[in-house]
Amino acid sequence: MDLSLPESATIVEMLPRDGFQRYPEFIPTDEKVELIDALSTTGVDEIEFTSFTHPKAVPSLRDAAEVAERIERRDDVCYRALVPNTVGMERAIDADVDKVNALVVISDGYREKNQGMSLEENLEQVEAIVDLADGTDIEVEAGLGTSFFCPYDGEIDAEQTLSVVDRVLEAGVDEVTLATTMGMADPRQVTERLSAVYDRHPDADVGLHLHDTNGMSLANTLAAMQCGVSRFDTSVCGLGGGTILPGGLGDVGNTPTEDLVNMLHDMGVRTNVDEERLLEVATNVADRLDLGTPSRALMGGTREQVLETAETEPSRKK
Amino acid sequence: MDLSLPESATIVEMLPRDGFQRYPEFIPTDEKVELIDALSTTGVDEIEFTSFTHPKAVPSLRDAAEVAERIERRDDVCYRALVPNTVGMERAIDADVDKVNALVVISDGYREKNQGMSLEENLEQVEAIVDLADGTDIEVEAGLGTSFFCPYDGEIDAEQTLSVVDRVLEAGVDEVTLATTMGMADPRQVTERLSAVYDRHPDADVGLHLHDTNGMSLANTLAAMQCGVSRFDTSVCGLGGGTILPGGLGDVGNTPTEDLVNMLHDMGVRTNVDEERLLEVATNVADRLDLGTPSRALMGGTREQVLETAETEPSRKK
Structure with missing residues (x-):
C-alpha cells in the first residue's frame, strides 16, 4: 500500500472572504486590510480577499473595492475575489484582481436562498x-458550491455535480473547485466524485474548497490528494461559512489553514507556507476576532510545540 | 482511483480506561459502572473498561476489581482491561475479563516515566x-504505546516499532494494536508503518488506537483502512490520554467514538453501533463529566442533524 501524494500543494487562504462574511460583526476596513496584508506574508499562494457581491446581500463585505485598493499587493500572492455575477465581475475588473472565483451553486435549495x-x-x-x-x-476559477451535500436538499447526486463541472469547463474557466460548502462530505464521496471528474477531464485544474463541520476534512484532503488534487481552499482559524448556512459561528467552519499545512508538512508535502509565521498570524487573528483556540495547531498540536511542552511543563504524574 | 475500504469495522470503546484515568477527579464507582453499562448498549464491540495498574500509579482506576464485579456483562460485548504487568494480569484473571491489553511502550522516554x-x-x-x-x-492484545511519536523522544523510528511488533507476535499475542499515544501521527507515517507490519505479518490481527491532538486522526483512520486495518480504539467524547502526557484535559484527547462512527457510516463501512443510541450516551457523558460539546457529532455534525437544523432554525440571512 502506497499513498500517492503530490510533491507540493497550493494553499488558497479564504479568511478575508469566507471568514469575514460569516463573522457576526462588520470588521472595519482598516482591520481587514491589516489582516489581509499579514496573511500575504505567510507564504500562502493565493488569497480570496473579498467578494464583489451586492452590498445588501453581504453587508460585511460592502467595502470590497476599498479593500482592493488599500491592500499591499505582493508579487508572490495571487489576489482572488468571489464574483456571483457579471455586475460583480465588472467591479472585480475595476479593482484589478488577479483571479475571480465565479460562484456556481449546484443545489437548488441553497442557490435559491443564496443567489435567487x-x-x-x-x-x-x-x-x-x-x-x-x-x-x-x-483568470477565472469556478467554485462549485454544495458539490457534495446541501443543508436543504441533502446529498447531491454525483451526476448533478459532474454535469456542472462539464459546463463550466466548456465555458472556458481556467480552474474548477469543488466545495464542501456545508462541511459534510466524506472521503469515499470525495474520492468517487473527484475520480469521476478526472476521468472526464484528465487535464483539468481541479481544487477542493474545505469546510469541516463533521471533522472529516483532513481525511477528505487525503482522499483528494490520492485522486490528484493539490490545490486547497482553507481559512486561518477555520473561520468561515456561507451567510445563509444554518447554525451559528463555530458550528460551521472552514478547515483551519494551519491544521492543513501542519498535516501536509508532517507528511512531507511541500507548500510555500512558513508555518511559524502562519501560526503567528493565526494567533493574532484569534485574539483580535476573539475566536478562542479554534484549531489544533493553535492548541499546541504541532510536533515542535508538543516537544516544547513536554520539556517545559511538568507531567501531571510524579 | 478506488479507496479500498473494509466492509465493516470493529469499535473498541476506551472511555472507561483512557478517559476515566485522564479525568482530573476520581469518578465514583457507582457512576463508572453506570456509564460502562450505558456504553454496553451502544453496539460497540469491545470496551476497555478499566486498568489493573497499581492503585498508586493510577489512583483514578483503583476500583478496577469492584468495577469488574459490578458491571453488567453483555454477551455481545468483549470486556477488555489494560494490564501493565503480571501482577495486573493476575488481578484481571480474578476479575474474569474477556481480553487483556498487555501494554508495551516503545519509546524509552515515555516508558521510563510511565512504567519505569x-x-x-x-x-x-x-x-x-x-x-x-x-x-x-x-485473549491477549498487545497495545503498543508511542508507536509513532513520543512527546519526550520525538518521532519513533519505524524499525523500532516493527521490531516490537515482531516480538509480541512471537510471544503469542492474539492481536497487536499500534497506538498514536500522543495523537501526533500523520497519514503517511500510518500508511508506511502499517504496510510494513502487514508485509512482515500478513495474517496478523492489527488495530489502531487513536488519539487526536493534531486533528489528523480521521485521516489516519482512512490511511489505516486502506492498509487493511478495521479495528479501532476510540473514546466517547474524545476523553482520554496517558496520565503522564504533557498538557491539560482537552489538549490531548482520543478520537471521539461518535465522530469515527459517523465517518464510517457515511462512507458505507458497517459497524455494530447504533449511532442514535451512541449520541444519547455521548450527550449524557458530556453532561455528567462537564465536557462541553467535545466532538463534531455532538455539535450537530451528522447529516441527519444538519438537515434537521436547516429545517427548524431560520437561516441567518433574511
Whole structure:
C-alpha cells in the first residue's frame, strides 16, 4: 500500500472572504486590510480577499473595492475575489484582481436562498464572466458550491455535480473547485466524485474548497490528494461559512489553514507556507476576532510545540 | 482511483480506561459502572473498561476489581482491561475479563516515566502475561504505546516499532494494536508503518488506537483502512490520554467514538453501533463529566442533524 501524494500543494487562504462574511460583526476596513496584508506574508499562494457581491446581500463585505485598493499587493500572492455575477465581475475588473472565483451553486435549495437564480441563470453568468475576463489578465476559477451535500436538499447526486463541472469547463474557466460548502462530505464521496471528474477531464485544474463541520476534512484532503488534487481552499482559524448556512459561528467552519499545512508538512508535502509565521498570524487573528483556540495547531498540536511542552511543563504524574 | 475500504469495522470503546484515568477527579464507582453499562448498549464491540495498574500509579482506576464485579456483562460485548504487568494480569484473571491489553511502550522516554521499565523488561512481562493467559479463555492484545511519536523522544523510528511488533507476535499475542499515544501521527507515517507490519505479518490481527491532538486522526483512520486495518480504539467524547502526557484535559484527547462512527457510516463501512443510541450516551457523558460539546457529532455534525437544523432554525440571512 502506497499513498500517492503530490510533491507540493497550493494553499488558497479564504479568511478575508469566507471568514469575514460569516463573522457576526462588520470588521472595519482598516482591520481587514491589516489582516489581509499579514496573511500575504505567510507564504500562502493565493488569497480570496473579498467578494464583489451586492452590498445588501453581504453587508460585511460592502467595502470590497476599498479593500482592493488599500491592500499591499505582493508579487508572490495571487489576489482572488468571489464574483456571483457579471455586475460583480465588472467591479472585480475595476479593482484589478488577479483571479475571480465565479460562484456556481449546484443545489437548488441553497442557490435559491443564496443567489435567487436557477442553475441555468447561474451558468449563464459564468459564461458571461469568462467573456468579460477575455482580453484581460484575469483568470477565472469556478467554485462549485454544495458539490457534495446541501443543508436543504441533502446529498447531491454525483451526476448533478459532474454535469456542472462539464459546463463550466466548456465555458472556458481556467480552474474548477469543488466545495464542501456545508462541511459534510466524506472521503469515499470525495474520492468517487473527484475520480469521476478526472476521468472526464484528465487535464483539468481541479481544487477542493474545505469546510469541516463533521471533522472529516483532513481525511477528505487525503482522499483528494490520492485522486490528484493539490490545490486547497482553507481559512486561518477555520473561520468561515456561507451567510445563509444554518447554525451559528463555530458550528460551521472552514478547515483551519494551519491544521492543513501542519498535516501536509508532517507528511512531507511541500507548500510555500512558513508555518511559524502562519501560526503567528493565526494567533493574532484569534485574539483580535476573539475566536478562542479554534484549531489544533493553535492548541499546541504541532510536533515542535508538543516537544516544547513536554520539556517545559511538568507531567501531571510524579 | 478506488479507496479500498473494509466492509465493516470493529469499535473498541476506551472511555472507561483512557478517559476515566485522564479525568482530573476520581469518578465514583457507582457512576463508572453506570456509564460502562450505558456504553454496553451502544453496539460497540469491545470496551476497555478499566486498568489493573497499581492503585498508586493510577489512583483514578483503583476500583478496577469492584468495577469488574459490578458491571453488567453483555454477551455481545468483549470486556477488555489494560494490564501493565503480571501482577495486573493476575488481578484481571480474578476479575474474569474477556481480553487483556498487555501494554508495551516503545519509546524509552515515555516508558521510563510511565512504567519505569526497560523495553526488555516490558517485553518479558508480555511473554509472562501470554503464559498466564494460556489455559484460560482470556485473549491477549498487545497495545503498543508511542508507536509513532513520543512527546519526550520525538518521532519513533519505524524499525523500532516493527521490531516490537515482531516480538509480541512471537510471544503469542492474539492481536497487536499500534497506538498514536500522543495523537501526533500523520497519514503517511500510518500508511508506511502499517504496510510494513502487514508485509512482515500478513495474517496478523492489527488495530489502531487513536488519539487526536493534531486533528489528523480521521485521516489516519482512512490511511489505516486502506492498509487493511478495521479495528479501532476510540473514546466517547474524545476523553482520554496517558496520565503522564504533557498538557491539560482537552489538549490531548482520543478520537471521539461518535465522530469515527459517523465517518464510517457515511462512507458505507458497517459497524455494530447504533449511532442514535451512541449520541444519547455521548450527550449524557458530556453532561455528567462537564465536557462541553467535545466532538463534531455532538455539535450537530451528522447529516441527519444538519438537515434537521436547516429545517427548524431560520437561516441567518433574511
